[in-house]
Structure formats: structure tokens, C-alpha cells
Amino acid sequence: MSNAWLSGTIIAFLAGSVGFFVVLRGSAFAAHAIPNGAFAGAAGANLVGVNPLVGLVVFALGAAFGISSLSRRTRSDVATALALVMMLALGAAFLATSNAYEPAVNALLFGEILGVSSSELLPVAILAVVCALGLSFLYRPLLLSSISSDLAVAQGINVQFIDAAFLVVVALSSALAVPVVGALLTFSLMIGPPAAARIVASVPHRALALSVVFSMLTLWAAVASSYWTNLPIGFFVGTISAGVYLSARGWSFVQSRRLLRALL
Amino acid sequence: MHVLFEPGLFSNATVRTALVLGALVSIVSGVVGIFTVLRGQSFAGHALTDVATAGGAGASLAAVSPLLGFIGGAVIGAGAMDAIGVQRVKNRDVATGVVLGAATGLAALFLYLITLQTTTTGSTQSILFGSVFTVASSTLPDALVLGALVLVGLGMIRRPLLMSSISPELAAARGVRLRLVGIIFMVMLAVAVGLSAIVIGSILSTALLIGPPASALRVSTRLSRAIVLACAFGVGATWLGIVFAYDSYYWFGAGHGLPVSFFVVADVFIEFVLVSFVAARRQRVLTSPAPVTSRQHVEWV
Amino acid sequence: MAGPDLLEVVDVDVALSGRMVLRDVNFRIDHGEFTGLIGSNGAGKTTLLRVLLGLQEVEHGRVLVHGEPLSRSNSSVGYVPQKVLFETDVPVRVRDFVALGIDGHRFGLARRSRHTYERVDEILESVEATPFANRRIGSLSGGEQQRVLIAHALVSKPELLLLDEPLANLDPGSAQEIIQLLDSVVTNQHVAILLSAHEMNPLLPVMDRVVYVANGRVASGTTDEVVQPEVLSALYGHHVDVLQVHGRVLVLAGDEGAGVSPVANHPAVVVD
Secondary structure: OHHHHHHHHHHHHHHHHHHHHHHHHOOHHHHHHHHHHHHHHHHHHHHHOOOHHHHHHHHHHHHHHHHHHHOOOOOHHHHHHHHHHHHHHHHHHHHHHHOOOHHHHHHHHHOOOOOOOHHHHHHHHHHHHHHHHHHHHHHHHHHHHHHOHHHHHHOOOOHHHHHHHHHHHHHHHHHHHHHHHOOOOHHHHHHHHHHHHHHHOOOHHHHHHHHHHHHHHHHHHHHHHHHHHOOOHHHHHHHHHHHHHHHHHHHHHHHHHHHHHHHO | OOOOOOOOOOOOHHHHHHHHHHHHHHHHHHHHHHHHHHOOOHHHHHHHHHHHHHHHHHHHHOOOOHHHHHHHHHHHHHHHHHHHOOOOOOOHHHHHHHHHHHHHHHHHHHHHHHHHHOOOOOHHHHHHOOOOOOOOOOHHHHHHHHHHHHHHHHHHOHHHHHHHHHOHHHHHHOOOOHHHHHHHHHHHHHHHHHHHHHHHOHHHHHHHHHHHHHHHHHHOOEHHHHHHHHHHHHHHHHHHHHHHHHHHHHHHOOOOOOOHHHHHHHHHHHHHHHHHHHHHHHHHHOOOOOOOOOOOOOEOO | OOOOOOEEEEEEEEEEOOEEEEEEEEEEEOOOOEEEEEOOOOOOHHHHHHHHOOOOOOOEEEEEEOOEEOOOOOOOEEEEOOOOOOOOOOOOEHHHHHHHHHHOOOOOOOOOOHHHHHHHHHHHHHOOOHHHOOOEHHHOOHHHHHHHHHHHHHOOOOOEEEEOOOOOOOOHHHHHHHHHHHHHHHHHHOOEEEEEEOOOHHHOOOOOEEEEEEOOEEEEEOHHHHOOHHHHHHHHOOOEEEEEEOOEEEEEEOOOOOOOOHHHHOOOOOOO
């Protein structure tokens, strides 16, 4: 069980940090599509008999770069949709061929608290550190180019490099999160809590820190609930993330009402 | 020829039903999809397929008509997205993402509860990935009616819909009620998506909603032509996919084939890549002096 | 012997999608000059600005900054885009945004020095943005945002500031304020300004020089030199009249008399 807490914390830390930028850049759809790549990778790895982490990482990166190269031919939301369905279809094909058991499929899609075993904990932790270092390195140019790529270019930032590097971090983080949170719900952790955080905090580094805090709280609540009720963790991640976001929206609504009343 | 059309393909009743249902769904998706792509609502369209899935799973759990579940779920999802703010560009991403997350979470719950209830395995896979081969032919009449409803509904609002999709400011200036048109479209989208999801499964739903229309819009800027092309691309991909899926049982032997969804999606994907190549080569030949805008430039029809 | 000008554009031709849009462009900008880049919409002002920013290739000619060829994103040149769309939820305050103008391109996490914070406060003060320095960038009005964008560009101490139609979306009152602000920036901070606009009248009091774009060609010089019927007629390729009314300028096409004409994209009519 301690595996669950440890891996969950690592995953939530990454999801919250990455999610801060995902929401800033309006890339929620890509954040939803990339983990599906990881799903196909895990199914493929299972079929071929390779370490699932390899499959997860390789296909997540593939999905990320597939999206960015397709985006050059067409609008980005179409590119993302196409990449997403192609990955899911591939995953379905791999699963059909390998005759995977239903519980395994469900775990991959909707999460499994014990999705990361003790032996996998070290590589996961290392990759997580790599992602965290990457984000720290990219922080300022990433922030500026996410707010306005025109201004970033004018200031000499190589926006293409920043975009590509960020995609790599998103792909790696997704690959790490999928075994625990599930391919279909990983993005939830990257959207709801960060979106809530930025409603509450108006300074960049504070909003980032709060994103991480909210993500962690969400995941811990989900792990605990899943453990006690035996219901899938994905259910809790999806609904609690939505709840966190709606609460923040509600709070902000109340604040603006109070302000209005104070002014009148 | 024999390799392509394995023995018994056309005499097989399941296959015949599949072909008809597949064509129906492709046509409805093609028409709705053109507007979805033009409005930049691909994410919302995809989100609705997952919401429909949750609805379908819930209906299955409650032993209610699955059709009602899929479509009802999608419509409720559309309402939720509108409430949180999908129509305004700001917050659109987050709104869609949050609804999608909650709905998928619910789907996870329902599917788990279903596995507790029944002894049959593979319900997750069938609901999510679906198979046009497993849909009962009794669904056909309902599907036809619903499909027709969507097409008629879209037909009735087609001018304000097109105007508001291409240029909301211009449409508003001409008195189009943007919010109303938006909501009607979302409901039509929800119904179309729900229908697709129950017939061909979630992944396929999105693929047929976005892929063929995107391909069509790459080659044609006349709306009527684009719609026809989108339907043609969709039906083509679906039928090819069905044929290949049927054949794959023979290719691999031992009654073990690849899912229909895989073949259809691959077809849609390849279609798109091919069409993009053709379009790119055409563009190099004609130099267009017009500036490139992010919204497609579509003529009035 | 005078040193090289701050900016020199020599014999530049620019093509977009195989079509020549600007031909034979020659002008120079000196330190501390306020120059207006005037032309109707679609005349090529933005294209020219992109050339100066190193974002657009030229078919012919060269652009020199301090006598050296332009390299992409030169640090002596600051840029203020027309309008940036910020969502209201974006968790970045005005002062954070301006600070990014100093170090936004640096990798790694390093604590900002006190000097940086002081510089940010100083610049915010100079553009009169201090009252809303702690507000989110997504909550600003058009005029407020314009000031903040200017501050962001100025904070790294450029020698030349390029502004892309900063007055286009502003009401006349706000436009006047921005013009006054820019004039004081030129005077107090010794920054040269090149500002594009489709209407030149608001700028007449502050402009030192004009770069007038029409018909794919450019005429440059002082306002009096350029805004003359002969010069503009040569530029447009057909007869053009110039009226001066109470210190404002009205540019009219041909002998067809007043009325709609291609030239009258210039809504230059402000008669007292």
C-alpha cells in the first residue's frame, strides 16, 4: 500500500506541475490524447513481452510527436483527435491479439492503485526527477511563450524547441501516471486541479505550487477512497478533479458577489 | 478477389446489418462532423462520445434501453459543457476537460459495477470499443429515425449554423442568435454521437466524426461538396474496415481477428494522410495570394 | 563623421506567397526619433515591421542595425504587438509579466535580484501602470494592456521600440494618452520609436519623421516633406490632393471631388 502512496504522490506532483502549463497553453485535448498513446504502448508491450514502462514511454512520445507533426498539416484539434483515435485503435488491436484479461484492460484504462510495483518504483522516480528538472530548466521561457509566443520570439526564445521539450515532459509524465490513474483519467489530474489553482492564485509560482498541492490532495483522496470502497480509482480521480474545479469556480463567484456588494 | 472478399461475406446477415448501420452512422457523422470541425469543436465532439459511453454503461446497469442511455448521457453532457462555458472560447478547454473527466470517471464506476453484476466478460471492451458486428439488427429502425432527425434538424438551421461557425461576429451582426444556434447544434451533435457510440463504439465515433470531414475540408471549400465528400470518405472507410475485419478472421485463423474499430480508424487515418499529400501538392502548383487564416474559408451554398 | 544610424533599411524588396508586396524600401531611423509608419490596412506596415524584427525574409536589400546586418531578435529592438488575448484566469500579474521582459528568455530557476524588482517598479511608474501593477494581465482594459505591453518591451532597455498599430483599438481619449506616454518615453528614456498606424493625424504633434506606405512603395522624410500632393501622387500612381485644415491633414483622391475613393481609407478627417 505504501507503493500506492509513494507512486501516487510522485505522479500527482508531476501532473500538477505539467498541468499548470497545459491549462495555460490551452492544450487540454493533447493532454487527453497523449496518455492514450501510452495505453497503446502498454498493450503493445504486453503483446510483445517487453517491459511495460518502455512501451508506455515510447508510445507516449510517439503520440506527442505525432500530434505536433500532424498539426502542421491541419488545425491542431483535428490532429489531436486523429492521433487519439489511432492510438486507441492500435491499443484495441494489440489487446485483441494478445487476448488480455478484462481486469488488466480495465486497470490500464481506469487505473489501479497498485499499478506501480516495488521494482518499478525506482525507474519511475528517476524519470520523475528528470521531468521535474526539465520543467525547472524550462520554467521562464515556457511561461513566457505560453502566455504569448509572439513576445517570446521577439525576446529571442526558440519557441519550437520549448514546445518540443514541453511535449516530451508531458509524454513522460503521462507514461508514468497511466499505470496508476489509468489512460482515460490521467489528463483529469492535469486539468481540474491546475485550473482550480489558477482561479485562486494570481502569481505564477504560487499558482504552480497550488496546482501541485491540489493535484496531490486529489490523488490522495482518490487513493484512499478507492482503497476503502474498492471502487476504481479512476472514478474518484475524475469526479474529485471536477469537484475541485467547480469549488474554485464557486468560490470565485462568491468572491465577486461579495466585492460587488461591498462596492454598492 | 477471393482474398478481399472472403467466403460468406455478403451472405452473412451480421455483415449486411453492419454495412447498413455503418453507412448510416458514417453519413450522419460526416454531416455533423463538417460543422464540428469548422466550429473548432473537435474536443467537445470527442468528449461527448465518452460522456455517451458513461450514459450507455449507466443504462446497461439500470437495465434501461441502451439507446436512451447513450443519447441521454450525451445530451446531458452537452448541457453541462454549455453551462460551464464551452461556447465562449475562454475556458472552453477546461470546461470540456472537466466534464470529460467526470463522465469518464462515472463510466469507470458503471463498468465496474456491471462486471460485479454479470458473469459475461468483455462488457468494458464492447461498450468502449464497440463492435458493429454485435449490434442487433433490431436497432436499425430506431437508428434510422434518429439519424434522419439529426439530418433534418441540421438542415433546418443550416444557414445560421454555417454563418455562426465561420464568422460569429458577422452572424451576430445579422441577427443570428449565436447562443441558441450553438445549443441546438450541441444537442444535434450529442444525438449523433450517442447514435454512433451505440452502433460502433466510442473510438470509432470520434474517428468518423472528425476524420472524413477533415479530409473533405482539405480538398474542397464548397460546403455541399465537402459534405458529400465527408460522407463518401466515411462510408468508404467503414465498409473497407468491415470487409477487412471479417477477412481478418480468416487471415489469422482460429476465429481470431482484429477489431473492426482498428481497421476503420486506420482507414480514416490513412485517408487523411493521403488527402493531405494531394492537397499539399495542389497548393504548391497554385500560388494563392490570399493570406492564410486559421478558420477555413468556405463558400456559401 | 556621423556614426551609423540606429536603423537603416536599404533597397528592400519583400514578397509574400510569390507576390511582391513592397518594393525599393529605403529609410533610416536615428536615435531618439519618433517615426510614424503610416499606411492604410493591407498596405504592408505589419510586413515591414516583421522584416525589422527579423521574422520576415527579404527578396533583396538589407536591414542594418548600428551598421551591422540584422540578426534575428536583436536585443536593441523592442516589440509591442497590437493586442494580445489573455484569458481572465491567467495567473500572471502585470508586474510578473513585465519582469519576464527582463529574464523570460533565461533557462533555469534563479531568484530574481532586488535590482530586477526595482527596475520593474521603475518602468511601471514611467508608463503610469503602478495603480494596476498587481492585477492579472487578463483583466486589463485596452489602454491598460497597451501600457503594460510597452513596459514589457521597455524594461530590457532597447534603443528602438517597434509598435504595431497600438492605437487601432483605442478610443480617442486613450489613444491620446498613449501618444503622450510614448512621447515622454522618447524624451526621457532616449528610445527611438517606430509606430504603425492607418491614421496620422493623432501623431502629427509628436512625429519627427514619417514613413508613408502605399501601393507597395515607401516615401520617407519629415511630415512636411512627405505629405505633399506631388510625393503622394507619385506614390499612389494617380492624382492625390492634400488638404490642411486647422493643423489636420486630409488626403483625397483625384478630381472626382470628395467622396469615397481608394485613398480615402485614410479616415483623416477631423475638422474643427
